[in-house]
Each structure stands twice: as C-alpha cells, then as structure tokens.
Amino acid sequence: MAAPRPLSRITLPEEVVQKDRRKCARYDQCGLGEKAVYLGSALMPRRYYIPYEAITHVFKRVAVSNGAGKGFLAPILYLVVRYDDGQERQCSFRYLQDADKMLDAIESAHPEIALMSPEGVQKAREKRQKEAAIENAVLSDAEEHEVRLLNNAKLELEKRPGLYEKLAVTAKRKRTADLTNPRYQTLAAVICSAGVIAILAGLLLMHRRVGGSLPLLVILAGAAAVFLMINSGALPTPSHSRKALTKAYNEALAAMEKSLRNTTFPFAAAYAHPIVLERCIRIIKEGRAETALAALEELKRDLKAADSSVALSGKDYSDVITIKPLFTVNDYR
Structure with a gap:
C-alpha cells in the first residue's frame, strides 16, 4: 500500500508514518495513530496524514441537503480537521457513533486539540463568561428570598421524580393528540383496513393458484400499508385516543396537585418541573424579573419565542x- 501523503507543512519520515498507520485505531475512513491523524480520500481510506502538533481543531460538521432529508438526500456528517494556519480537511462518516468515538479518543490522548470549530470555541467562551456573570450576580434581599423559595420548591419536587416526569410525558402526548387532525386518524384507519383486505385477497388468490406472482405482490403491498400506518402513530387505538391521553394527563396533574397540597410551591402544579424552576432562578439572576411569578411570565415569553425558526x-x-x-x-395560562 502506498505511503500516506502529508497535508501539513509538518511531515514525518515515511517509515514512521507507514508503521504508525498500520497500528492506528480505525474510525470509518479515518484513523488515529500515535503520531498523526489519518484521513481518507474518495477512493482510499487513511490516504492522508496530519501530525498532531499541526492540528488545532477537530470538529463535526453536517451538510444538510434541500431534499426530504432521507436516503441519498439525508444530511452528510463530516469530521473536519483544522491545521497549520487555518487550513481544513474534512472526511465523511457513515455513522455518528464512529465520529463521536474518534473525538473521544482525541480528547483523551490530546486534550490540547479543540473539539469545536473556532466559532464554536468563541461561543463556548462567551457562554461561560455569561454563566459566570449570572452566578456571581448581586441580588437584593427580596430577590434572594425568591431564589431560595424556588430552590426549596425544586428540592421538594426532586423527592418524587416520577410525578414530574409523568406529568411532562403525558402533557407532551396530549399536546400531540390535540394538534392531530381527526381526519388523519380516519385516513390511517382506512388505509390500514385496505392493507388488511389486500393481504386477505392475496392469500385467497395464492390459495386458488391464480395470477402468477400477483398474489405475492398484493400481500406485500397490503403488509407495507399496514406496517406504515401502525408505525405512523395516527391509528385511533383506545390507548392513543385523545380522550385516553387527556385522562392520563389529568390523572398525572391530580397526582402532582395532591403531592404539593401542603407545600409552598410557588406555581400551579401544571408547571411543576425542576427545569421550570431552574429557568426561573436564572431569569431572576439575569435581572429580568424580581419575583418568582414574574420570572414564570418571562419564561412563558421565552418558550413562545422558541419556535422552529430559533436554533437551539x-x-x-x-x-x-x-x-x-x-x-x-x-x-400558557
């Protein structure tokens, strides 16, 4: 096999590179040796190398297509190696776990290499500075009291995690059901029924030995329709109906209300979740609210603004x- 080609100004002796590549840990088209990172070309894995001392950043990049996001139009995952004076070389990965394992290995063996892009490093630094400013914020006595109230409420909730976890899950399911058009459930039921009829018709034709390969095609088409409708989650099953999901949510809410009856929980039980309390504490420390209730209203505005157009x-x-x-x-009541 041909010796790996250097990409960086820093090079290694050919015999050292050959030996290092043979022993390197392999991750899809790439590899990690003791001396260098190895990157694949379009036709050959681990065709190029970059010594560790030349590398400044290694990070993931996703190229999103304008298509449906599936099959050959699915997003492509790249691992990008930044070296020398800002040059970059990227290598595609078929599986996310391979890229993650490679990044973990780099972090363990070479902590001096940043695992984010330069922009990501800058954003992370700014976020840490902002978090430090929030944590060190000087609060008034009234604000300190509100923060203590919220912290105590959080500790109270965390004694029974099953209650708030169930409340969040049932709320999500109920919300999904509320947004589902009943016509879709009817259509799913019709398609599923047609699929079952097609399977039975195919079996009947096969039993009578008529139609050549037609019975098998009919059975496969019917089975595909049934499989797709079952996995769509749109079929109106007893446990998936709007009425059943509403009942499950109301029961979870009633259990939470009962649990908080003799406490000083600052909000309605419908919003009883540690993350809600953490967010409200943060809002007070940011100076956007002075009381727990005012912080809750700010949180509502934040969540309303966090639609599909906002990148999180x-x-x-x-x-x-x-x-x-x-x-x-x-x-949002």
Whole structure:
C-alpha cells in the first residue's frame, strides 16, 4: 500500500508514518495513530496524514441537503480537521457513533486539540463568561428570598421524580393528540383496513393458484400499508385516543396537585418541573424579573419565542422540548 501523503507543512519520515498507520485505531475512513491523524480520500481510506502538533481543531460538521432529508438526500456528517494556519480537511462518516468515538479518543490522548470549530470555541467562551456573570450576580434581599423559595420548591419536587416526569410525558402526548387532525386518524384507519383486505385477497388468490406472482405482490403491498400506518402513530387505538391521553394527563396533574397540597410551591402544579424552576432562578439572576411569578411570565415569553425558526442546541434544546408541552397544553395560562 502506498505511503500516506502529508497535508501539513509538518511531515514525518515515511517509515514512521507507514508503521504508525498500520497500528492506528480505525474510525470509518479515518484513523488515529500515535503520531498523526489519518484521513481518507474518495477512493482510499487513511490516504492522508496530519501530525498532531499541526492540528488545532477537530470538529463535526453536517451538510444538510434541500431534499426530504432521507436516503441519498439525508444530511452528510463530516469530521473536519483544522491545521497549520487555518487550513481544513474534512472526511465523511457513515455513522455518528464512529465520529463521536474518534473525538473521544482525541480528547483523551490530546486534550490540547479543540473539539469545536473556532466559532464554536468563541461561543463556548462567551457562554461561560455569561454563566459566570449570572452566578456571581448581586441580588437584593427580596430577590434572594425568591431564589431560595424556588430552590426549596425544586428540592421538594426532586423527592418524587416520577410525578414530574409523568406529568411532562403525558402533557407532551396530549399536546400531540390535540394538534392531530381527526381526519388523519380516519385516513390511517382506512388505509390500514385496505392493507388488511389486500393481504386477505392475496392469500385467497395464492390459495386458488391464480395470477402468477400477483398474489405475492398484493400481500406485500397490503403488509407495507399496514406496517406504515401502525408505525405512523395516527391509528385511533383506545390507548392513543385523545380522550385516553387527556385522562392520563389529568390523572398525572391530580397526582402532582395532591403531592404539593401542603407545600409552598410557588406555581400551579401544571408547571411543576425542576427545569421550570431552574429557568426561573436564572431569569431572576439575569435581572429580568424580581419575583418568582414574574420570572414564570418571562419564561412563558421565552418558550413562545422558541419556535422552529430559533436554533437551539445542547441543554437549551433538551430543556425546551421537555417543559414546553407543560405550557402549550395549558395555552400558557
């Protein structure tokens, strides 16, 4: 096999590179040796190398197509290596877990290499500075009292995590059901029924040995229709009906109200979740509100603004998708 080609100004002896590549840990088209990172070309894996001392950043990049996002139009994952004076080389990955494993290995062996783009590093630095400013914010006595109240409420909730977890899950399911057009459920039921009829018709034709390969095609088409409708989640099953999901949510809400009956919880039980309380504490520390109730109103405005046009990532994204259904299912009342 031909020796790997250098991409950086910094090079290694050919025999060292050959030996290092043979022993390198492989991740899809790339590899990590003791001396260098190896990157693949369009036709050959681990065709190029960059010594670690030349590398400044290694990070993921996703190229999103304008298509449906599936099949050959699906987003393409790249691992980008930035080296020398800002030059970049990217290599595509088929599986996210391979890219993550490679980044984990780099972080472990070479912590001096940034695992984000320069822009990502700058944003992370700004976020840390902002978080530090919030944590060190000087609060008035009244604001300190409100923060203590919210912290105590959070500790109270965390004694029974099953209650708020169930409340959040049932709120999300109910909200999804509320937004589902009943016509879709009717259409799904009709398609599923047609699929079952097609399967039975195909079996009957097969039993009578007529139609050549037609019975098998009819059975496959019917099975595909049934499979798609079952996995769509639109079929009106007893446990998936709007009435059943509303009942499940009301039961979860009643259990939470009962749990908080003899406490000083500052909000309605419908919003009882540790993330809600954490967000309200943050809002007070940011100076956007002075009381818990005012912070809750600010949080409602934040969640209303967090629609599909707003890009969220990491903890912000997971927080919003967890608690937003608690508010939307109650129309932010």
